Amino acid sequence: MPRTPSAVPRPRRVTAAQVAELAGTSIATVSLVVNGKTAGRVSDANIERVKNAVDELGYVVDHTASSLARGTSNVVILIAPDLSNPFYGRVISGIKNELGSEFQLLLSVTGEGRNPSASDVHRLIALRPAGILVEAPDDAFLRDLPAGAPLVLLDAPGRETQATTVNFDLADGISALLDHLAERGHTRIGYLDSRTRTETFELRRILVENGARERGIEYVSLPEAASLIDPDAAAAVFARFWPTWRDAGVTALVCATDSHAYGVLSAARSLGVSVPEDLAVTGFDNLPASAIVSPALTTVELPGEALGRGAVHALQAQRLTPDPVATPLLGATLIVRGSTA
């Protein structure tokens, strides 16, 4: 937004001084009352007077001034690469439910599916948030961990010692997935990776690879087979690599996210590849659309609501210590549907 020549003046806000005057008290008393710190410090009569004056004038504490005086605000910020991914809806809902009304959640999105960077966070720290929750931070971010606000990383496996982190139990969900594929008779599987280099995707790939080996399943490695978290991008990558996978005897393709899998389903249809007859397809997340796409998608459900709640708990613990706080892993569940029938 270009700088504006001169903005129109807005209506003056009601201040604590006005409330104090109307109530016949000091500003300090107004502050104590509106912040509920009256116990043994303000008389009932004054509490009453201030409350009446607040109602009459419609006074609301100025958040900016309050934050400056206090040194911290009541805002908690979630920074994430791509809120349009429905997965975050569940995370956000978990955070809000757990935060309660004392704090206020604001979201910051990085552009173009870019991962949150340290400079993004520095700009947000200037807002003096009560906490910052970072979804899927990238390497650069972790190299220069910003100080200045309590920080919690979400879905950043392997970073537990660097910062407070809330993670999924991917090992469990991936074991179930591979058992399922083995049971269906698959002996050669491929993997469609996410192109964003984030810890969680690194881990998913490695667990699939190792788990396959343990079960005598051949993991056909094709590191180039990776796309952004977007059905169209995934479709293009699948179209490009399908011949290779097919010729290698791959009968099941594990995708890094449901969004990747959607693209595979779409491209497979165009290419005349039958799912699951020619190729079984699986995802991660269990997005709402996964029950509806055709065939319905087998996927490892990641409990986003629990991730959000866990992040708030961790933030609360983090506020009490400068050291990383240990948090329990959140279980992932295999959901079997038609795409691996």
Place this chain on the structure above:
Amino acid sequence: MPRTPSAVPRPRRVTAAQVAELAGTSIATVSLVVNGKTAGRVSDANIERVKNAVDELGYVVDHTASSLARGTSNVVILIAPDLSNPFYGRVISGIKNELGSEFQLLLSVTGEGRNPSASDVHRLIALRPAGILVEAPDDAFLRDLPAGAPLVLLDAPGRETQATTVNFDLADGISALLDHLAERGHTRIGYLDSRTRTETFELRRILVENGARERGIEYVSLPEAASLIDPDAAAAVFARFWPTWRDAGVTALVCATDSHAYGVLSAARSLGVSVPEDLAVTGFDNLPASAIVSPALTTVELPGEALGRGAVHALQAQRLTPDPVATPLLGATLIVRGSTA
């Protein structure tokens, strides 16, 4: 988040006073330099000294103090009911692209698909935002329009006189849709509404109803047929009303959003209703998944990116006047796919 007993102290931030001391200038000079207001007011030598000191200390202007002194912040807030709807991804991207780096976008979501309310906005105004963008405000909100920050409503047709509003040209898109259905020989259509009572949905329904009449298509009115913007909820409603529609001879069902349509496609499959043979289905939005569901969805594409850009333009204009600013309608386009083939 429950109140914490006593938070650990965070590292002290670098202040302008420290920069001034290192640079050997006054604090005022530091402020002028970091805000780029040096023209004719700061010597080149001092600009240089301050910049070096800023770099050396890693100084960042404290946003809270700056907002308090200035009376307004550099934060623009978008408040929306449900960011998990991929439609908002495009809107957000449009806003960010247009805002540039001088301002910072933060998002606030209302819980549970609830529409933004006046009290939500009052809490946000306490942050002294440079502007507030409200997506799909509800009636109560509009009855008590909050003052205190420049405000722009997105997708709130009929509210142009109450506040600055950016809207789609729904009439155009719906005309194209009905022409298409008429051409395919449909003479009786149904409508699956959104249960959130928002202006835009009201308008969609009315335009479909009137447009049908003008074309000699019978609009089978079933006001109960409405659900939240969620495939599962829409599927349940469709399952309940399909017998009624079928018996009334409905051969095409217009849905208020693509998300509703996904639910219909899913339920239709379970019920053995062939799409488009037994029933043609359409949506609004053109979400990414709409090209991938089966059959692919015919839909009226709403240009979310343009909506976001338009909102920022409108905000900029709004800052110059207390009166609602007139904005052009953004064209909607019909995308024809298999669900009406």
Place this chain on the structure above:
DNA sequence: CTGAAAGCGCTTACAG
């Protein structure tokens, strides 16, 4: 229980 006052870290007239 109460209020005057210092302080949070900036920005912006203002006088020089």
Place this chain on the structure above:
DNA sequence: CTGAAAGCGCTTACAG
């Protein structure tokens, strides 16, 4: 071009 000072609207020791 420069800096001392007032002011933004709160919160919180502190003295009473």
